[in-house]
Amino acid sequence: MLQRNAFDRKTLIVADRGFESYNLTAHLLEKPNTDFLIRVKQSRSAMREVAKLSMLELDCDISFSICTTQKKTGKENQNYVFLQVPKKSKPGSTTRRGRWDFGNYYPMRF
Numbered sequence: 001m002l003q004r005n006a007f008d009r010k011t012l013i014v015a016d017r018g019f020e021s022y023n024l025t026a027h028l029l030e031k032p033n034t035d036f037l038i039r040v041k042q043s044r045s046a047m048r049e050v051a052k053l054s055m056l057e058l059d060c061d062i063s064f065s066i067c068t069t070q071k072k073t074g075k076e077n078q079n080y081v082f083l084q085v086p087k088k089s090k091p092g093s094t095t096r097r098g099r100w101d102f103g104n105y106y107p108m109r110f
Contacts, residue, residue: 007033023099063109
């Protein structure tokens with residue numbers, strides 16, 4: 001949906017639980033004129049940085065780095081998430097585990 005639409009006006013994308021992923025979040029951050037609201041489970045299976053938040057109403061910035069390799073690049077900052085991506089993964093892969101369309105290091109802030 002994001003690839004085939006050029007949002008000329010400000011647009012709010014709303015998604016329910018089960019749609020949260022680092023890949024989708026990165027695509028939404030890269031798309032101009034879009035804001036997003038995604039419900040995320042507050043459990044260990046959720047995005048790690050969101051699971052750390054308290055169960056109170058809040059408005060805060062979250063920033064961390066996504067690393068897909070075990071190399072030192074990008075890990076100087078201890079606030080990173082290692083995302084295991086299969087070696088033969090292609091951008092836009094249809095398998096849930098293989099979906100990462102960005103490079104080995106991606107700074108994420110939302």
